[in-house]
Amino acid sequence: MNTREDYLTYIIKQINTTPYIADDFLKNDNEKFLYRNAFTNIKNNLDDFLGGYRENRLMIMPGLRGTGKSTLLFQAYEYLIEKGIDKNRILYLSLDQLKSFKKSDISNLVDIFVEDIHHRYLATLDEEIFLLVDEAQEDKYWSKTVKAIYDQSKKVFMIFTGSNALDLEINLNSVRRTMFERIYPMNxxxxxxxxxxxxxxxxxxxxxxxxxxxxxxxxxxxxxxxxxxxxxxxxxxxxxxxxxxxxxxxxxxxxxxxxxxxxxxxxxxxxxxxxxxxxxxxxxxxxxxxxxxxxxxxxxxxxxxxxxxxxxxxxxxxxxxxxxxxxxxxxxxxxxxxxxxxxxxxxxxxxxxxxxxxxxxxxxxxxxxxxxxxxxxxxxxxxxxxxxxxxxxxxxxxxxxxxxxxxxxxxxxxxxxxxxxxxxxxxxxxxxxxxxxxxxxxxxxxxxxxxxxxxxxxxxxxxxxxxxxxxxxxxxxxx
Incomplete structure (x- = not known):
């Protein structure tokens, strides 16, 4: 059984290693990848959120495996860093990797991230934080967690990707202002x-x-x-x-x-x-x-x-x-x-x-x-x-x-x-x-x-x- 300390250690490791993972992920032969069309909408929504607009703060990116959803998440991460957002305010999670943590879920990790890293509750956050989650369908309760976070705080911007498109769309019916950015193979x-x-x-x-x-x-x-x-x-x-x-x-x-x-x-x-x-x-x-x-x-x-x-x-x-x-x-x-x-x-x-x-x-x-x-x-x-x-x-x-x-x-x-x-x-x-x-x-x-x-x-x-x-x-x- 994993303890709270185990999860906190994992989160701290994620915060400290994501900059290096992103940098390596977004390059080939030391040349940066260009942006797909979908990144424009991600960038615009992040800019709106950073500018104080709080309605569009949840993006869902369903799509077939291999279409570049992980790359888009890392490009969003890189963009936030370039905008001056401290790495401690961004939590990137790949739920494929979290399978090794028994009984781990998004809700538990977010609570520890907010309480132990930012010393707040979701409802009392005083600065914006960013949650980037890859392969969300690996947590069968992910959509309930999304709704709970969305309802508790207007200070959290979330991007969730998943390869099972229908689940992603059906489960979010309860969140009113969900922005869907469906990711297709390249044209x-x-x-x-x-x-x-x-x-x-x-x-x-x-x-x-x-x-x-x-x-x-x-x-x-x-x-x-x-x-x-x-x-x-x-x-x-x-x-x-x-x-x-x-x-x-x-x-x-x-x-x-x-x-x-x-x-x-x-x-x-x-x-x-x-x-x-x-x-x-x-x-x-x-x-x-x-x-x-x-x-x-x-x-x-x-x-x-x-x-x-x-x-x-x-x-x-x-x-x-x-x-x-x-x-x-x-x-x-x-x-x-x-x-x-x-x-x-x-x-x-x-x-x-x-x-x-x-x-x-x-x-x-x-x-x-x-x-x-x-x-x-x-x-x-x-x-x-x-x-x-x-x-x-x-x-x-x-x-x-x-x-x-x-x-x-x-x-x-x-x-x-x-x-x-x-x-x-x-x-x-x-x-x-x-x-x-x-x-x-x-x-x-x-x-x-x-x-x-x-x-x-x-x-x-x-x-x-x-x-x-x-x-x-x-x-x-x-x-």
Whole structure:
């Protein structure tokens, strides 16, 4: 049994060693990592808190493992130190590491931090303190602790990360002013910035407007900025985009070889399956094997309606078990699904389309299975469709645009139907290589779409042919 003195010793060690851990964590070959887009919101909220604004003092950062949440926490720590905050006022905890402390929890550690380091109670704190907690889901009572701290003191700023996104969101319903910063795998714009320092591309809002309204004017004007900025690359932008699809979805890949990238990402997938699934379902070796069979099946097939019945027969597991495991994999954010377009009966009868959250996950599984073929255009086309789907998924879950993402049903259809709050319907087709507008037009006619969009390498610049827009993959990738 650990004593209060044991915990206090641990906290003092954390306070004294975190500056060194952060400094080492945030560098590669003595060069500091650049900031992901999410850091801007962290920085702004910290500045508001330090300026006296007390409402937004709780940030929750759910996301898939490997997306850089720990790095963001250490960057927040470093920023506070640079702002003149004494290290004694910042407590960084990794609950993965705290597993060695039996019966330890956040509440106990925070109480000792406040009472024994600051000689106050939470309610009587007279200066701001900062609590940075990684892998919060390892403490099953963490959300109750968060609410208790939030209610007792306006002097505590908290950032909590976790890999089990759904738990993080559901458990915080009782805290009114929670700021969610969902952390996704890197998009191509972040990749270009973090790897090459290309930062002067500002076209995302114009591309979103293009999809929601069909207006190409503003995006077309800014597209030339992309071409100019990409001139620093040593290869064509499309080749860099293909490399990104294969290897560049996660920050960890920026300083690794191609082979080591796939190995690390597959290890990440294994950790998700072995650690995060346990939070939702009793786990054994058979469960693990079934999950990896599902993921392998998804990775080696073209995206399409995933028949649970067929999957059940192929894998040798019940339909209800397959359905449950697919739902759990979505909760970990490894995968997501898009429902078929149509009424309630259509959604029930027709299978959904399942995608990986990043095409690099798909590529890493294929690499492990010995089926990775970066020169195959069909393979790259699958990864490109996955990237487009994950982009729509990210935008819907962060800014609610588009309003809906659906899959057309029937042969020869486009890949997606998007709906907007204004009532527009948009047919979207994706591919690598030359793409005509036949599938988009067929879907437009069937579903009464207002316009269609073909995303491919058919053109180098945005162009419009009647009611169909042709959008280069490299331009779309910056949305």
């Amino acid at each position: 191509f714009q972040e990749y270009l910035y973090l790897k090459y320092g290309i930062a002067d591309i500002n076209i995302s809002s114009d591309l979103i407007d293009l999809f929601l309204t069909g207006n190409i004017e503003n995006a077309s004007k800014k597209e030339t900025n992309l071409i100019t900025s990409a001139s620093v690359l040593k290869k064509p932008l499309m080749k860099e985009f293909e490399y990104f699809l294969l290897y560049g979805g996660f920050p960890l890949s920026l300083n690794l070889s191609e082979i080591n990238t796939h190995r690390k990402i597959y290890e990440l997938i294994e950790r998700v399956v072995e650690n995060d699934v346990r939070h939702y379902k009793a786990y054994n070796g058979n469960t693990k094997q079934i999950i990896f069979n599902i993921l392998s099946f998804m990775a080696t097939q073209k995206p399409g309606g995933l028949s649970v019945n067929n999957l059940s027969k192929d894998i040798g597991s019940s339909r209800s078990n397959i359905t449950e495991l697919l739902n759990i994999l979505e909760k970990t954010h490894l995968i997501f699904h898009i429902k078929p377009y149509g009424g309630a009966s259509k959604m029930i009868r027709s299978p959904s389309k399942y995608y990986f959250l990043s095409p690099t996950l798909n590529a890493s599984i294929n690499f492990t299975l010995g089926k990775h073929n970066p020169n195959n255009r069909d393979y790259l086309g699958v990864l490109a469709e996955t990237y487009v789907a994950s982009t729509f998924f990210r935008l819907k879950n962060t800014i609610s645009k588009p309003h809906g993402i659906f899959a057309p049903t029937g042969k020869g259809m486009a890949d997606f139907i998007l709906t907007t709050f204004e009532g527009n319907r948009v047919a979207v087709e994706v591919g690598i290589g030359n793409k005509d507008k036949s599938q988009v037009k067929k879907s437009m006619n069937k579903y009464g779409c207002d316009y269609g969009i073909v995303i491919s390498s058919t053109t180098n610049l945005i162009k419009k042919d009647g009611d169909v827009i042709f959008l280069p993959l490299t331009t779309f990738s910056l949305m």
